[in-house]
Amino acid sequence: MRVHDECNGSDVFGSDICTCRPYLLHGIEECVRAAQAGGAGVIVYNRKEGRALGEVTKFMVYNARKRQAGGDSAQNYFKRTRQIAGVEDMRFQELMPDPLLWLGVRKIDRFISMSDMKYDAVVGAGIEIVTRVDIPEELIPADAKVEIDAKMYAGYYAGDKQVKSWEELNQTVGRKAADDEAAAAAAAAKAAARAAIAGGKNGGREKGLHLSFDHEHDPADAPCLPCEE
Numbered sequence: 211m212r213v214h215d216e217c218n219g220s221d222v223f224g225s226d227i228c229t230c231r232p233y234l235l236h237g238i239e240e241c242v243r244a245a246q247a248g249g250a251g252v253i254v255y256n257r258k259e260g261r262a263l264g265e266v267t268k269f270m271v272y273n274a275r276k277r278q279a280g281g282d283s284a285q286n287y288f289k290r291t292r293q294i295a296g297v298e299d300m301r302f303q304e305l306m307p308d309p310l311l312w313l314g315v316r317k318i319d320r321f322i323s324m325s326d327m328k329y330d331a332v333v334g335a336g337i338e339i340v341t342r343v344d345i346p347e348e349l350i351p352a353d354a355k356v357e358i359d360a361k362m363y364a365g366y367y368a369g370d371k372q373v374k375s376w377e378e379l380n381q382t383v384g385r386k387a388a389d390d391e392a393a394a395a396a397a398a399a400k401a402a403a404r405a406a407i408a409g410g411k412n413g414g415r416e417k418g419l420h421l422s423f424d425h426e427h428d429p430a431d432a433p434c435l436p437c438e439e
């Protein structure tokens with residue numbers, strides 16, 4: 211069972227700054243596992259984008275986090291949200307269990323979430339939770355360690371994970387905005403080179419110019435399936 215709060219950037223576009231998409235996928239996998247074992251799995255998807263602060267506010271927080279002196283860090287994770295939004299979280303979970311009650315859920319064997327707010331709301335609605343399941347370490351994107359370490363320090367349910375001290379939080383830093391800009395510039399240069407090839411002679415199939423896949427073709431060869439040139 212997972213009650214998932216919407217995150218367009220990660221759920222839809224695969225951003226690695228947070229764990230929303232891997233958490234959702236982990237929840238779906240657990241649901242399938244439960245169904246295969248003869249039980250039932252439930253995913254409830256709530257439209258509470260960016261901790262209910264909305265997408266614009268969320269991206270303003272991301273921007274502040276990535277561009278602050280020293281870069282994105284677990285120590286400043288909640289502070290930056292407070293500075294931009296005035297609060298750390300706008301979500302209200304008291305009505306969240308209603309769909310579960312409507313579905314007739316009385317007991318949850320595996321509750322896929324680290325959130326105490328969600329846990330307290332579900333238990334408070336009279337639904338038993340047997341086991342709390344946090345996200346497996348291997349599913350956490352490197353850049354999202356900032357979020358996870360900050361949340362665990364703040365008291366979120368951490369399972370068997372090692373909770374860092376305040377001093378250690380300083381060591382958890384995200385990818386720099388400058389790195390993203392360099393990667394975007396490299397991707398743009400590559401795209402421009404590909405466009406130049408596509409517009410070139412021999413139908414764009416010039417020897418040695420297949421930059422994307424690091425291999426060469428003779429223009430006399432048949433079209434290459436991997437690089438479609």
Ligand SMILES: [Zn+2]
Pocket residue numbers: 217219220221228229230231
């Ligand atoms: Zn997210």
